[in-house]
């Protein structure tokens with residue numbers, strides 16, 4: 001999904017311009033500075049909001065000073081080919097500057113905005129100015145075989161040379177390039193390989209559909225070699241591949257995903273019915289395959305289904321020991337993303353405990369790129385900044401299993417889903433539930449074909465420790481006091497063991513609406529092993545406006561001091577309180593029991 005731009009505004013004047021920009025673009029997700037502009041989605045800090053959108057891959061239109069944007073994004077600039085475009089617009093709409101990613105969408109976005117506002121976009125990239133296109137950044141569906149030659153080639157044209165065009169490419173033919181038959185420079189376009197050079201650029205259109213079939217568990221190297229041989233035999237460049245295609249049962253075949261990744265092309269699957277519709281066009285139908293799979297040839301049928309009714313089979317089925325491959329040529333660039341379906345993806349994402357800057361860039365990206373967000377209502381609100389077009393599935397507290405099942409069902413249907421947890425998704429949260437469900441499911445369950453990933457988050461225990469000082473500096477453990485899923489007796493045994501082992505203990509779920517008995521019992525057990533003044537950290541609503549962190553002695557711990565949104569850390573025999581010069585307190589646990597003797601201690 002290519003998300004709509006985030007339009008970030010600081011003032012009411014900027015908001016008026018933002019509304020005009022959104023109207024001109026037919027979309028965009030306007031966010032304003034909290035307290036200054038009245039928008040549905042707000043942010044507190046422009047620089048943080050810019051970075052959050054940028055690392056999430058969302059295109060940005062910023063209505064503020066260009067310098068502010070430069071300073072905010074400088075620390076997160078990393079890879080210009082993968083980053084979203086950034087356009088700065090003056091608050092009165094008088095100037096439009098494509099600041100970053102000129103050749104990756106910013107020039108285009110700036111031109112569209114400028115057109116809507118009736119001004120000129122400040123395009124500064126050299127190629128664009130002279131010829132109306134960027135040779136090193138062809139439009140989507142085209143690949144330049146020799147990008148390293150683009151600079152010298154462009155310099156030649158800017159110095160006055162003429163260029164001859166071979167093959168069909170409307171985006172080049174319609175540009176302002178200085179075409180001349182005998183200019184000494186050449187651009188070649190086609191699906192066949194061709195040697196490039198400083199005076200010859202070679203572009204390949206993504207018109208080739210690779211159809212694949214295989215036995216389950218085929219080796220990636222076998223599939224890669226078969227594709228390579230098939231392309232060589234047909235005289236086709238790998239850069240002309242628009243997609244790899246197969247039957248939906250093969251949606252999780254690892255070798256096909258590996259091939260797609262190394263060829264940088266999408267892998268999509270069709271249902272049996274779609275493949276059957278191609279049977280009349282198969283060159284090498286097989287009755288044995290038809291009996292076994294339900295269609296007389298997977299590779300040829302998949303290639304043809306992707307190439308469309310006007311496409312042609314250019315290489316009939318080739319076989320290796322356990323795989324098959326066929327090639328078809330489509331009349332146009334393949335729109336693979338709209339064909340059949342992709343493997344569904346379920347990202348189980350940890351939001352961290354509240355604050356946006358306690359969230360990893362990976363988690364932010366997983367949230368921004370998902371088509372569906374599934375989670376507890378409150379966490380979805382915390383996730384904020386939903387890109388346009390994303391669907392939210394909000395659940396009430398509890399309902400964990402239903403949430404996990406629904407997320408798996410959506411992903412099994414080919415959707416890109418993010419299931420959100422607060423803190424870390426693997427700590428008393430959704431990730432293990434998802435694994436329990438798929439592990440318990442039938443071997444043939446579509447849930448098992450979903451691409452699963454877990455994006456970690458800062459867990460409440462770490463946030464609490466950081467706020468209090470460094471109480472987790474030596475061995476520690478975590479215990480949940482919720483007896484919903486664990487027998488009461490087991491919890492008591494664990495507290496007993498932790499107390500006897502002199503672990504620092506982080507208590508999650510210290511109380512619930514109905515259960516307040518365990519914390520006093522924990523206190524009683526711990527006091528048998530620890531001093532009454534052992535430091536206890538009570539951290540409530542970490543990362544939120546209502547955050548409160550208190551330090552009390554173990555004997556003063558009272559269950560009335562905690563609620564469901566509190567994390568409790570009880571120190572070990574070594575944990576100490578440090579009185580800060582400003583009159584505050586911090587809690588820390590030294591790195592070693594006897595530092596002086598511990599020569600191996602690392603800083």
Ligand code: SAH
Nearest residue numbers: 353423424427429459460509541542566567
């Ligand atoms: N996955 C979460 C934990 C979920 S269990 C994580 O890794 O943080 C829920 C318990 O976590 C709460 O009862 C509370 O003890 C703790 N907790 C979660 N978020 C918190 C926060 N923002 N402040 C304090 N405690 C929190």
